Amino acid sequence: MIDEHEDFLERLRTDARQLRFEPDEMMSNRIAARVRERIAAESHAGIAFVLARWFRPVVASLATLALVAALGVQWLEQSPRDVPGTTLDALASTQTVDISVGGDTFSVE
Amino acid sequence: MSATSMFGGAAEGSLGFDRLVFAPKRAQTRSATNEDPIEARAIAAVKAGDAASYDYLVSKYMKRVISIAWGIVRNPADAEDLAQEAFVKAFESVGRFKSGEPFGPWIYRIVTNLALDVMKHRKRFRHEEISDAVPSERRDRADLPAIANELARRIDRGIESLPEMQRIVARLYLVEELGHSEIATMTGLSEGTVRSHLSLARGKLKEKLADLHGGSND
Secondary structure (H helix, E strand, O other): OHHHHHHHHHHHHHHHHHHOOOOOHHHHHHHHHHHHHHHHHHHHOHHHHHHHHHHHHHHHHHHHHHHHHHHHHHHHHHOOOOOOOOOHHHHHHHOOEEEEEOOEEEEEO | OOHHHHOOOOOOOOOOHHHHHHOOOHHHOOOOOOOOHHHHHHHHHHHOOOHHHHHHHHHHHHHHHHHHHHHHHOOHHHHHHHHHHHHHHHHHOHHHOOOOOOHHHHHHHHHHHHHHHHHHHHHHOHHHOOOOOOOHHHOHHHHOOOOOOHHHHHHHHHHHOOOHHHHHHHHHHHOOOOOHHHHHHHHOOOHHHHHHHHHHHHHHHHHHOOOOOOOOOO
C-alpha cells in the first residue's frame, strides 16, 4: 500500500516537473543585477554603517547620562535649603539656656 | 501546432510513466556536504569579503529560487522580488553559514520563509484583493511554463485546489522534487507534519486525477 502511494507520487513527480517556473533570461539578469547593486551599496556603506551602528547607542547613552546629570543638578539647586534656625548653631544663637546650680540660676546665651 | 507535437507526444499515451525508471527518488539522497568545489570556494571567498564571488551562487541557484517562490506565491513579480530579497538576505548573513555545507538548502529555506510571510500578509489583507472570486495567488495560471502539457496542467490545477499548506508541501515535493526532510527544514514544519500534508494531498490528487491513474483510490 505504501509502495502504491509512493508510486503514485513518483508518477506525478515525473509529469509535475514541467510545472517548474522557468524565468526568462531578462528576469534572471534583472535579479542578478539588482542583487549585485544592493550588495555593492552595502559594501560601500560598510564602514560608515558599522561605525554608525556602534556609535549611535554610545552617543544615545551619553546623551541620556548628560540629561540625567543636568536634571539632577538642577533639582539639587532647587531643593529647599536648610531653614534658618533649625541647625544646632542657630538654636544656640537664638535661645537662652537656664542652668540652676545650688539655688543659683545661670543663664547661658 | 497541436499539443502533441508541441510537447513531443508526452501529453498522450504513456503519460510519461515510462520515465519512472529514472524517477528522481534517487536524486533525493543529497549529502549534507558541499560536493561542488567551485561553490565551496565561492562561499569561502564571499565570507572573506569578496562580494564578486557571490555572482556564481546567484546564477547557480537563481532558477530554482524563483521557481520555489513562484510556486508558493504564484505571481511572477512577487517571485522576482522574493528571489532578490532572498539572495541579499543570504549575503548579509553569510557569516553564519557553515562552511562545507551546500548553499542550496539554505537559500531555499530563506526564500520559502519569505514567500510564506507574503502568503500570511495576503491572508491578512485578503479583502483588498482585486478579485473576490479568484484569489490573487491562483490568478497567474497563464504564467505556467509554456511547455507544460495538458496532464501537467491538470496536476497543477489539482495542486492549486488543495488547502494552503498541503498545496505548498505538495508543490515542493512534486514540482521541485525536494525530500521530506528538506521540505520540513524549509517550511519549519516537522517531518511528520510534512508527511501528513503530503498524504492528505495525495488522497485528494488521486481523486482528482483518477481518470489518469486507473480510476481508483486504493
